[in-house]
Amino acid sequence: MTIAQRIKTAFERNEKALQLRPTLGRKTAVTKVTVIDGLSCEISEGKWKIIADVGENRGGADSGPNPGILGRGALGSCLAIGYLMWAAKLEVPITRLAVEVQADMDVRGEYALAEVPAGYLEVRYLVTITSPAPEEEILRLLDRADAHSSFVDIFQRAQKMQREVRLLRPGQEAEAGMQ
Numbered sequence: 041m042t043i044a045q046r047i048k049t050a051f052e053r054n055e056k057a058l059q060l061r062p063t064l065g066r067k068t069a070v071t072k073v074t075v076i077d078g079l080s081c082e083i084s085e086g087k088w089k090i091i092a093d094v095g096e097n098r099g100g101a102d103s104g105p106n107p108g109i110l111g112r113g114a115l116g117s118c119l120a121i122g123y124l125m126w127a128a129k130l131e132v133p134i135t136r137l138a139v140e141v142q143a144d145m146d147v148r149g150e151y152a153l154a155e156v157p158a159g160y161l162e163v164r165y166l167v168t169i170t171s172p173a174p175e176e177e178i179l180r181l182l183d184r185a186d187a188h189s190s191f192v193d194i195f196q197r198a199q200k201m202q203r204e205v206r207l208l209r210p211g212q213e214a215e216a217g218m219q
Contacts, residue, residue: 047128080104112141112163118191119165126185132177136170163195
């Protein structure tokens with residue numbers, strides 16, 4: 041079985057399971073972020089642990105990628121994975137694929153120095169594909185994948201955000217499961 045066949049089989053198996061039991065698609069992802077030292081954070085979910093930090097010019101130790109790199113990487117990898125999944129599903133051969141994410145920003149917004157957004161002003165992505173398929177098939181595949189990409193949706197659509205605060209006093213960390 042080729043990689044494309046394995047991806048198509050998994051795609052179609054998940055598609056069928058979700059058609060039969062739509063409630064399988066409803067989930068809540070929980071990612072925990074704990075400050076380790078200074079501005080360095082450990083990000084954990086399930087078996088995965090990643091370190092995030094900022095550069096020394098921002099007060100960090102540069103011990104891991106900054107949140108912007110992780111966010112752009114999440115978008116780029118979600119796009120690349122989605123393109124390959126849809127290519128397998130639609131049987132469009134792809135030999136090589138790369139996604140470059142470009143984000144324009146004005147960091148004065150993070151420091152409250154200007155009336156500009158604290159986040160991105162514009163996000164662009166460049167998709168480079170090697171494929172023997174006709175251009176129309178490639179564009180149809182990309183459009184289909186973009187229309188169903190979770191991170192394209194997250195970047196384009198305003199999300200409902202809620203903050204909840206659990207205030208602990210010194211000595212209460214163990215009671216709350218924090219060591």
